[in-house]
Amino acid sequence: MTLTPEDIVAIWLSLKVALTATALALPFGFALAWLIVFKKFRGKVALEVLVNLPLTLPPVVIGFFLLLLLGKNGWIGKVLDASGIPIIFTWKAAVIASATVGFPLLVRSIRLGMESIDQQLIEASRSLGAAWYDTLATIILPLSMRGIMAGSSLMFARSLGEFGATIIVAGNIPGITQTIPLAIYDYASSPSSVTMALSLCLVSVLISVVVLVVHELLGKKLDRRSAL
Amino acid sequence: MNLRIDAEKKQGSFLLQVNAEVSGERIGIFGPSGSGKSTLMHLISGLLQPDRGEIYLNNECLFSSAKGVNRSPERRRIAIVFQQAMLFPHLSVKANLLYGYRRCRTENRRIRPDTLINLLKLQPLLQRGVENLSGGEKQRVALGRAILANPRLLLMDEPLSALDDALRFQIIPYLRSVSEEFRIPYLFISHSMTEMQLMTDHILEIENGRCIDETTPDQLARKRMAQSPKGYLNLLSLAAPVKQHGLFAYQWGKNTLLVSDGKEVGEALFELSSREIILFKKHPEAISARNLFECTVAEMFESEGRVGIVLSVEGEKLVAEIVRSAAEELMISVGSTLFAAIKASSFRKLA
Numbered sequence: 001m002t003l004t005p006e007d008i009v010a011i012w013l014s015l016k017v018a019l020t021a022t023a024l025a026l027p028f029g030f031a032l033a034w035l036i037v038f039k040k041f042r043g044k045v046a047l048e049v050l051v052n053l054p055l056t057l058p059p060v061v062i063g064f065f066l067l068l069l070l071g072k073n074g075w076i077g078k079v080l081d082a083s084g085i086p087i088i089f090t091w092k093a094a095v096i097a098s099a100t101v102g103f104p105l106l107v108r109s110i111r112l113g114m115e116s117i118d119q120q121l122i123e124a125s126r127s128l129g130a131a132w133y134d135t136l137a138t139i140i141l142p143l144s145m146r147g148i149m150a151g152s153s154l155m156f157a158r159s160l161g162e163f164g165a166t167i168i169v170a171g172n173i174p175g176i177t178q179t180i181p182l183a184i185y186d187y188a189s190s191p192s193s194v195t196m197a198l199s200l201c202l203v204s205v206l207i208s209v210v211v212l213v214v215h216e217l218l219g220k221k222l223d224r225r226s227a228l
Numbered sequence: 229m230n231l232r233i234d235a236e237k238k239q240g241s242f243l244l245q246v247n248a249e250v251s252g253e254r255i256g257i258f259g260p261s262g263s264g265k266s267t268l269m270h271l272i273s274g275l276l277q278p279d280r281g282e283i284y285l286n287n288e289c290l291f292s293s294a295k296g297v298n299r300s301p302e303r304r305r306i307a308i309v310f311q312q313a314m315l316f317p318h319l320s321v322k323a324n325l326l327y328g329y330r331r332c333r334t335e336n337r338r339i340r341p342d343t344l345i346n347l348l349k350l351q352p353l354l355q356r357g358v359e360n361l362s363g364g365e366k367q368r369v370a371l372g373r374a375i376l377a378n379p380r381l382l383l384m385d386e387p388l389s390a391l392d393d394a395l396r397f398q399i400i401p402y403l404r405s406v407s408e409e410f411r412i413p414y415l416f417i418s419h420s421m422t423e424m425q426l427m428t429d430h431i432l433e434i435e436n437g438r439c440i441d442e443t444t445p446d447q448l449a450r451k452r453m454a455q456s457p458k459g460y461l462n463l464l465s466l467a468a469p470v471k472q473h474g475l476f477a478y479q480w481g482k483n484t485l486l487v488s489d490g491k492e493v494g495e496a497l498f499e500l501s502s503r504e505i506i507l508f509k510k511h512p513e514a515i516s517a518r519n520l521f522e523c524t525v526a527e528m529f530e531s532e533g534r535v536g537i538v539l540s541v542e543g544e545k546l547v548a549e550i551v552r553s554a555a556e557e558l559m560i561s562v563g564s565t566l567f568a569a570i571k572a573s574s575f576r577k578l579a
Binding site for chain 1: 273307
């Protein structure tokens, strides 16, 4: 197994993009899940559909929409361009692509975690003098920790594999926006680089296994803690 | 404590419409399941908002649709003990107990954790995880947690329903002692007549989302005598028995009661159905029942074709139940002298 310096950069970039995307999406995912589970409001169904849309849309379509939005003539792109922050074809675009695609998975897991909390625990907390934000921090957050962990690791794993949306908004620039899947795609298109592609595939497998093991261990630890 | 509520809440096809005012320290809310007791509790605690109406606690407005007032639950200082203990699973017993205490303003902290922990005998449980407690222990911790929030009012929503009989009557003394010791008024919600008799002085009776009666436990028990499967339940708290030929002899006022299933030491609580008492016009000479008392009729009441006879046995009261025709045949009236026979096995030990 051999890895070129560019491969190493691709690996680091993949990890950086996935981690940033997950960390960035986490507070929003938590807030949205909380809104959907605990609040009654008009247009809830529309919001749910919107959040889940990236799950069913082809990533390429998402990428294309993001390109329209963030490109030089897009709503957000214009503003960013004017303030001198280029997004398209930088690693930040890869982060946004990953965050968009992985977001529904995150919200779904956190939601499942929150839905399993007995409503009366929340009522007990409120009647004991906790304001809603206090209950959110001391009851809902800790009790949905499993869902948050599961969602984060799912989203992290999904971000590592992001291809379709990323290639459109971030391109495939070695050393700048080329993540593992994009690098494999490059290698796979030339017959002479099969072993190179295979090496990166193995790295992919390795990272995935590590993510899953960490996910399981954290889950076990949380189980033990709640059983105490 | 004075609670004034005039509120309406629609939930699906169910409509709760309550207009009542109660004063007292030990208030019961009685009604069959699905009658709206829990909804009422939610409205009072602020966990649910009425569609319209107003709620006043000690003349302080908690909710008023007309004035646009709706105090949030955390500011009402009304703690709840649920049917299931609802302890926070991620916190230790101690952290559960102190959850409300820590959130209570210093000037309102009247009850100290140490005092309460001693009273409820919670010391051995403090370091344990919540999941390692038995049902009764959990409910004791839940009660402690609610009390330590130093509430103005305690709502107990069927707090004993999830426990079996033996445990239920072990918890009742704790419930009574905390409310007496700390003088916290409570609303006790239940569909059990016995619990109402043991826990409350004044009762709101709820049916189909409406408050149909304001009554006392005794009046309610009399009213329900005919329809309840066990009739009117006489509750007797007896102490210090002497063993006599395999039976327990308890002092009951100036009389002695023989009971087959007693408790070796200390105080015991017995339940005696009004239907287990047999009345004789004359002394029956020989009888297998071990308890025979001469008594006078202190009072009589009707309950759907049945007649309840309040007997005075040397000052002690018992309610017996007979059918209308029997009352006529025996020519019973207030002041008549009767003989009451009760089998030693008729007393059911509650605790």
